[in-house]
Amino acid sequence: MSLLEVKKLTKNFGGLAAVSMVSMELGDNELVGLIGPNGAGKTTLFNLLTGVYEPTEGSIDLAINDKQESLVGKKTYTITDMGLGRTFQNIRLFKDLTVLDNVLIAMHAKNKVGTVAALFRTPAFYASEQTLKAEAIKLLKIFNLDTKVSELAKNLPYGEQRRLEIVRALATKPKILFLDEPAAGMNPQETADLTALIRQIQKDFKITILLIEHDMSLVMNVCERIYVLEYGRMIAHGTPKEIKNNKAVIKAYLGGD
Amino acid sequence: MKQFNKTNLGWLIFIAVAFLLIQFGVSFGLIDAFYEITLMTILINIILAAGLNLIIGFSGQFSLGHAGFMAIGAYCTGIMTIKLPTLVGLFAGLLLGIIVASLVALVVGIPTLRLKGDYLAIATLGVAEIIRIAILNMGSLTNGAAGLSGIPYLTTWQLAFIFVVVTLVIIVNYIKSSAGRATVAIREDEIAAESMGINTTKFKTIAFVIGAATAAVGGGLHASYFSVIRPADFTFMKSIDILIIVVFGGLGSVTGSVVAAIVLGIINVFLQPFGQLRMILYSVALIAIMIFKPSGLFGTKEFTISGLLNRKKKASPKQKEEPK
């Protein structure tokens, strides 16, 4: 049984079918790419999977403890809680909060110490705060952000903001991580660093990653499988090699050389 | 761990010193009957503003309905203490006010807190007006437009001071908890917060309910100290008055609200002798303050004891102006 199973997913905006009859599967510990021309519906698909939009039609099922649970109609926060984390195409950090707070917030849902303990400042509260902080800093360290814990998120350079978004998503302890154009606005060198990083976290955290990206150096390098969308439809699916040579994909997306 | 205890101790000393200073002032006649009224107004305003700041400044929900919850607290306390003019009656009244205000906040909060920005502002304003009109029409229980008078004088400034401290401790501890961080995340970006697994409706509602409960406490103390309450005391303008304190102190700064309540209380004393000019001077001051300090006295920063203790530690990064 696959981890996430999407069947005939459709989303209409007025007359426009931004996503139509899309089916896909994600297994455990996979690194999968999602590409397609601008406006193909990639971000919309993410939004459907994470409950930001309600699908017009179709099903999304997540395997939890050997049972299939439907995600359709569930609230975003529930879906996050069930193990789906994400980043945003247009960075959506908590801009006026510190780097550390950004990460701590993401840990909230999994925090065990209750509000009552916090109101009375019990020792358990202090202890849990310490562990949370330690955990957050550990995560930040992986992304070389541990020196910036008390900076405001908005004061970070663009590339670091992108990385912080990934840290924040990881802090929700996802089973599946959706990354929407993580390398946008980075130069080739930075992209190369990011590529390595993505590969590493996928291994270290044993998670599944679904990645939208227009930078082929990244996609073709790290993805085991790739899905291709065009005009809301899935037009191809395969290994990077297959995709590179797929006529339809070349015509619609890669451009012929 | 050590640092935390040091800060807590620091605050404890700070509070004790403040209390003793006031006590000293009262005992030696420096704070006479008139200044005591000013002091009470300030203390009550601190409670009201801190609660509203939790709603507006921390959870980012624009409520214009604080006066409604204050009215609930005032009438519950007023009615209760008229029937039972003892401290027990006072506490029962305050408790009743907290319960009723929280219930009302819960019932109206869940559907309306989905609304955004000014739509929410109007809805909360409507709620407060409905509360007020309901009170106006409750016949002999609330005595209509004339309101309740002769409410027994059971509050002392010491009692109010204790309530201020308790309210502030609860609010600050809540904000500093994991739930508080979730609340702030909602203010910053609701969609992102939701994607972090935060049940936004829940935390908005909690903030709204806590805010309403503190408003009820403020209202109850008001009733019991000033002994006269009328529906006309709890109009939209009252909500605005509290909002001004919150914004003046800084949205998202509890200590800012405290300082703002004190400063505005003092400004009011100075303006009193100016007759019709006082409101003109007040509004000019208000405009000038906002122009020169649009993020309020404290911005989102807090005055902290640990900040005092570790003066040498580098100042927090300079805040840039928020985009509109």
Next chain:
Amino acid sequence: MENFIQQLINGLSLGSIYALIALGYTMVYGIIKLINFAHGEIYMVGAFVGYATINILHLGLIPSLIISMVVCAILGAIIERVAYKPLRKATRVAALITAIGVSFLVQNSMIYLVGPQVRAFPQVITKKVYNLGSIQVNQTQITIFATTIVLMLALQFIVKQTKMGKAMRAVSTDADAARLMGINVDNVISFTFILGSALAGAAGVLVGMYYNSIDPMMGVVPGLKAFIAAVLGGIGIIPGALLGGFTIGIIETLISGYGSSLVKDAVVYLILIIILIVKPTGLLGKNTKEKV
């Protein structure tokens, strides 16, 4: 039945007053996202200017209306430059508090200058009453209703079709990008205030004449009701102001007419809240979720 129609007419005429004030409110909001609390006060000043021109300068209605609009436009422009412009980059709540400050200032300056008492507005046109059976409509009601509709259409045209209108909308979404198009953002915002304030001035004179009563506090309640009307219709949407104004006017009247006038305002608010819960962005607001 006739009674009902009469009440509807009463409601429409009350509603058109709310709508008339709400138009300027919603337009300013639509462009700079500021709840211009001083709008009600500008309306009040408009009424007083009309009073002065008619009573002291002995001018007719039309010249008074024009003078009042001009004075209010200037006042609006000054307020914008002095009080709001420095706060363009500040939070919206800070701007709101400033607007409240301006509202207090104008109101209390007026109390200081002319006293808080009500005055009777001079009746410059004789009030014709039309009787259709037992249903009555008077001329001022028709004038106000017609003016409201015409102004709504004119505003909608300005904002949607003219170059200035497009510049206004561009400024409202992204001021820096608008600058890059060669738009003088300050002028556009001033224009918005001038237009909105002139509308408020006109409303002041018309309403002063209709009710025959003006005082320095007269802007508070209609200002608030107009704001509510604007929100109900979908704030920032010009036809929404009209719809919201009419809706509130009619609901208020029907409740006074058939229910209990004691709970009139409470019921209005209740209906308002219910409408908002069903339609969170107002009657005409687009119910779109933010694209992420």
Next chain:
Amino acid sequence: AQGSADDSDTIKIGGNFELTGPVSAYGTAESNGAKLAIKEINEAGGVLDKQLDYIELDNKSDTTESASIATKLATQEKVSVIVGPATSGTTKAATPAVTRAKVAMITPSGTDDGLTLDDNGNVQPYVFRTGFQDSFQGVALAEFATTHLDSKKAVIIGDSSSDYAIGLTKSFKNSYTGEIVADENFTADDTDFNAILTRIKDKDFDVIYMPAYYEQAGLIIKQAREMGIEQPILGADGFSNQALLDLAGEENVSNVYYSAHFSLNNEEKNIQDFIKAYTDEYKTAPDAFSALAYDSVYLAKQGIEEADSSDPEEVVKALEAITDFQGVTGNFAIDENHNPVKSVFVIELQDGKEVGGTEVAPK
């Protein structure tokens, strides 16, 4: 109590009025009346050979502020007596303050019965008034409606947001012998009364009882007459202001009756002198509010003179004992409940002119 020291060369009088805020129109009129009285008294040589020092503060029409400034006047300024505030709510709010400080407060227009009597029927020792109390005025008007207007069916149109109007409605309802066919309400914020007028228009009634202030009453009279409602309209002292005629339009003000403290047409010298002095000073005719405040200051003066002291507590005792005050709003004694003993004078208006008056003595 802290009286002003006898060796100071002025006597301080406090003023606690609504100079800003929702009811500033009444507070300002009263402030004017009070200031005129102070000026006259000082020009005439003062009281007990001392000049009066009038200290006036604004209560913003707000209860908290009223309590605050009453305390300030009584304890910091150490005034001998306070005049004001204008409304019952602000007066009630100031009551604990003056009680604690043991200083008399004379409210010109606070009408609520409960101002001078607490809930248990005990007199509030430091509160006095020069105006009517609601029960008294409402009863008199109910009687006038029956005996002089021959009414059997009345409609009430009252201001549900003011305690003044509510008090008047209550006492009218309690003593009116005819039938009350409709009880309509509005709030002080309203300007459009067509809805309720349309509603009563076709009802069968022969008088409209309208407890309201002149601002709204003027508009209601206008809108009612324009709608063709011609029944007599009966109001209380809140009508007593020139603006009533202006707002309604003189042609509409016929068959209107209201209870008044004084009439601009009254030939008596002291009244004409007052009207002239007031008009000279403020370029507008006095209304009931300014007249009552004017009398309140003179009442305070008489209290100080009869006490032969500016000590606040002595003044209180003297005020309680006043039996023969002669003011522009009538000659009266202060009764054991601190209310003036005077009769209601109902003025009739036709075409905007006073055409007569009827004295209704309380039963």
Next chain:
Amino acid sequence: MLQVKKLTVHYGVIQATKEVSFEVNEGEIVSLIGANGAGKSTILKALSGLHRPTSGEILYKGQPIQKETTKKIVELGISQVPEGRHVFGGMSVLENLEMGAYLRKDKSEIQKDLKMVFDRFPVLGERKKQDTATLSGGEQQMVAMGRALMSRPKLLLLDEPSMGLAPIFIKEIFNIIKMINEQGTTILLIEQNAKVALEIAHKGYVLETGKVVQSGTGQELLASDEVQKAYLGG
């Protein structure tokens, strides 16, 4: 055509650029490259008058413009496609393009240019009436480009025009840039995609922490070791 002399820009206390000097000649494509936060966008903001420099001079056709209003600068023929697109959400695609021609009065020419834009970006033609706020990222980028072209600029400032675009479209965009340039528009280009940017550029400048550290022709820079290492991932 454009001379920037010792340009220093601050955001409050933060210094974003330090005495940056460079030159753009008529008819050239000039690329500015540099890591995140190097100050590239800041320079463009200063050129357009959106952010006032602390010191230094900007000469356009010999005239100092560093104190001019944005309106004046646009009138002089300098147009910018800002970073992050900044389209007018809430207005239709067509209205966005019309805003680009805000200062122009020649109605018939505007119509011609509209057609030209729709030819270059056919998607925009299909979506004329759609609210730009709901367009995909790439579609919005096209609107931003089209909008800038509508002012018929003499000097076009492009801030990362390829960000978020599909590979096929990146090629397209660079073709369009070349074409615009060949038709006589001078271009100052900021790009992360340093390789492509330098390939089409006549001249390039490398920016590091607010300072120009290297300059030369496009080819020279492409061949330079430092540039290879730092920006081309090789």
